[in-house]
Amino acid sequence: MLRLPDFDEQIDRRGTHSAKWDTMEKYYGVAASDGIAMWVADMDFRPPPCVQQAVERMAAHGVYGYFGDDRTNSDAIRWWMKTRHGWDVASEAIFTTHGLVNGTALCVDAFTAPGDGVVLMTPVYHAFARIIRSAGREVVECRLRIEEGRYVLDIAGWDAQMTGRERMLMLCSPHNPGGRVWTCDELREIAAFCKRHDLILVADEIHHDLVMPGARHTVMPLAAPEIADRLVMMTATTKTFNIAGAHVGNVIIPDEPLRERFRARMNAHGISPNSFGMAMATAAYSPEGAAWVDRLVAYLDGNRKLFDDGVNTIPGLRSMPLEATYLAWVDFGGAGMEPAEFTARVEKQAKIAVNHGASFGAGGDSFLRFNLATPRATVIEAVERLKEAFRDLQ
Structure with a gap:
């Protein structure tokens, strides 16, 4: 009970x-x-108690070695995305990062080069710009418009801003700080914008489980399946279950060539999972x-x-x-x-x-x-x- x-x-x-x-x-x-x-x-x-119990089981065991065999975590992620979001995820598409700020940094490293432009729909989560600038890339601010008290897209204005130096767009969906749940039509407009300007689309959906009654979130792979070859998805248990200190996040990449580029950068940085974070995340993604x-x-x-x-x-x-x-x-x-x-x-x-x-x-x-x-x-x-x-x- x-x-x-x-x-x-x-x-x-x-x-x-x-x-x-x-x-x-x-x-x-x-x-x-x-x-x-x-x-x-x-x-x-x-x-939730299931997360606390997972930590307590690890403490009771008392040996804190390297984490291995991530099948239960992968299964939990796939179950959650299917049952909560209607999205079928392949286990081989899933990477575990040290949270999504780390995931963002790895995406910038894997898919852009110094001097490249990275598009942000501003105002937006402040860590994006910090990471982009620290990596020697250019922040390209495409401002959202306010209509009837909420943010809307300005695709025509953004088209006019593009110079050809841009290589990536970071999407915050749902939007932080404005709290918008983008509609399917809006998500398709963003996808078309990325295709038109040959941009990798990194969709940060860390808040996609925290949707207010009356609103409906659609994950980007379902809204615009035609851009699977340029899409990187980022999701996590950390915001949903208040376990940010676990520093664990999911980077999910449907396209195999993109996966190989991302895997290479993870290997270059020596990224390996945190055992406590994996146990907490696996327990959280459950009934x-x-x-x-x-x-x-x-x-x-x-x-x-x-x-x-x-x-x-x-x-x-x-x-x-x-x-x-x-x-x-x-x-x-x-x-x-x-x-x-x-x-x-x-x-x-x-x-x-x-x-x-x-x-x-x-x-x-x-x-x-x-x-x-x-x-x-x-x-x-x-x-x-x-x-x-x-x-x-x-």
């Missing part, structure tokens, strides 16, 4: 080497003693894990509604409709303030550590990103602090 998760439980993460709680004063000047951490994209919840995720999404949906209802009552602030992820993207552009002022109010007055919109690239300056994967009482407290910090606007 599945033990019901208690997402309302307040778990004190301070002093546990938590990046989210123990470094927020260093980066944002918000003390953990009376501040609220709503920046790093991990959850303040325990994973028990699926039932836990369903309850998690229902809880996150409640947090989303509560947060949006509160923030959207503050004149000049608008939370973008969240279709997926647990990351609220709030536009302060109508408040009549420069970013430094509204950010200071959030951090110094409300004492909430959040991600700055500018770090997500072009189009993000007027935004802040809030992590809602925390007990509901914390979300309620954060909303009240924001109302107080912007009381003069009301």
